[in-house]
Amino acid sequence: MPLTKGVVEVMEKAAVSAVTDAAKQASPAAPMVRRSVGSGSHVWGKMVSRVVPPLSVFVFVVFVWEMVLRLTGTPEYLLPKPSDIVQAVSQNGHNLVVSVSTTIMEAVLGFALSAILGVAVAILLALSKTVERSVYPYAIILQTIPIVAIAPIIVIWFGAGMNAIVIIAFLISFFPILSNTLIGLNSTEQNMKNLFYLYNATKMQTIWRLRLPAALPYILAGFKISCSLSVVGAIVGEYIAGIGGLNGGLGYAITVAATRMQTAYLFACGLSAAVVGIVFFLLINALSNRLLRSWHDSAIAG
Numbered sequence: 001m002p003l004t005k006g007v008v009e010v011m012e013k014a015a016v017s018a019v020t021d022a023a024k025q026a027s028p029a030a031p032m033v034r035r036s037v038g039s040g041s042h043v044w045g046k047m048v049s050r051v052v053p054p055l056s057v058f059v060f061v062v063f064v065w066e067m068v069l070r071l072t073g074t075p076e077y078l079l080p081k082p083s084d085i086v087q088a089v090s091q092n093g094h095n096l097v098v099s100v101s102t103t104i105m106e107a108v109l110g111f112a113l114s115a116i117l118g119v120a121v122a123i124l125l126a127l128s129k130t131v132e133r134s135v136y137p138y139a140i141i142l143q144t145i146p147i148v149a150i151a152p153i154i155v156i157w158f159g160a161g162m163n164a165i166v167i168i169a170f171l172i173s174f175f176p177i178l179s180n181t182l183i184g185l186n187s188t189e190q191n192m193k194n195l196f197y198l199y200n201a202t203k204m205q206t207i208w209r210l211r212l213p214a215a216l217p218y219i220l221a222g223f224k225i226s227c228s229l230s231v232v233g234a235i236v237g238e239y240i241a242g243i244g245g246l247n248g249g250l251g252y253a254i255t256v257a258a259t260r261m262q263t264a265y266l267f268a269c270g271l272s273a274a275v276v277g278i279v280f281f282l283l284i285n286a287l288s289n290r291l292l293r294s295w296h297d298s299a300i301a302g
Contacts, residue, residue, distance in 0.1 A: 080264035085271070088264035095253065100272050102249035103234050106162065107276070110169025111230035117170075118177030118226075119219060126185035126211065127203055136182070143175040147233070151240040164241035165249075169233030173226035180222030184215025217296050220288040227280040235273055 062082050069081045076084050089096060121139075125132040151168060158164045188211045196206045238251025248256075250273050257266040293300060 077261050077263050080267055084264040085267045088262070089268045092265055092268070096268060096272060099248060099250045099253040099269065100276060102247060103231065103238070103251070103273070104276060106165045106234040106237065106249060107169055107230040107280070109166045110233055111173055111227055111280075113166065113170045114174040114177055114226055114230065115223060118174050118222065119181050122178050122181035122185060123207060123212070125182055126207065132182070139175060139178055142171070147172055147236060148240065151237070155241045160241045165234055165237030168237035168241065169230045172233030172236070173230040176225040176229065177219070177222040180218045180225070181215060184218025185211045187218070188214045217288075217292060217298060220284065220291065223284045224281060224288065227284045228277040231273060231277040231280060 066082050069079060080088070121135075125136060147168060150171075151164075154167050154171075155164050158167055185207070192210055192214075193206065196210055201209070234249065235251040235254070238249040239255065242248060242252045250269050254266060254269045257263075257269060292298060
């Protein structure tokens with residue numbers, strides 16, 4: 001009996017100790033749950049505060065636009081109502097989707113080409129000040145020449161159609177990436193470059209491990225500019241070197257709508273081009289925030 005009683009007492013003490021330890025371990029969980037719930041509500045509130053104001057302005061502008069034109073009786077061929085634009089989209093939905101898809105393909109190819117070559121050329125220029133001083137002025141001259149002035153030459157060299165349009169989109173979006181990347185590479189902190197020099201790092205090691213990561217915010221800023229310019233370049237290229245028919249892009253669709261006085265469809269094409277540019281910018285901006293949010297102030301503050 002005494003032995004049994006002692007065993008019972010030990011078991012009771014062990015049970016009480018286990019319950020106490022479990023309570024201690026569980027007690028911090030409640031604040032964590034509250035923090036996670038509070039964090040979720042904070043993110044939701046932040047999202048609402050960003051989306052609701054511009055959405056409210058959009059709804060207000062569309063409503064005023066519709067009401068004013070209905071009250072004044074403005075003809076559709078001069079300025080269509082938002083309802084007319086929606087009707088034009090529904091009537092020409094398939095053609096609009098094909099045109100938008102063609103323009104997106106051309107803009108993406110032109111932007112990708114400008115991103116690759118822009119960063120590569122900037123790295124080559126950053127390796128030598130002599131090369132930079134010799135080559136960079138010609139990049140500036142190329143940027144100042146109106147694209148419509150050299151577009152016929154591009155058509156002669158590459159032929160009408162996709163190739164010429166991609167080259168035109170590339171030329172329009174190339175310089176911002178080159179310029180921003182070069183500025184970023186040349187803005188690396190001098191003390192860090194001296195440290196790499198003390199450790200006998202080569203120029204390419206300094207570029208890849210120090211100057212290029214430090215220039216990443218500048219590179220992404222150039223991407224944000226060029227992604228929208230590539231859409232503009234694709235549409236301009238379609239005006240000059242585009243092909244018609246079922247595979248024509250937004251530039252061709254805008255030209256056809258203008259000649260036929262289809263003003264509502266003309267607005268629909270223009271708004272579609274704007275939406276494509278906005279989506280491109282939002283994608284690059286999301287990539288920028290993902291790459292910079294852990295260390296750069298511009299993304300941390302956002």
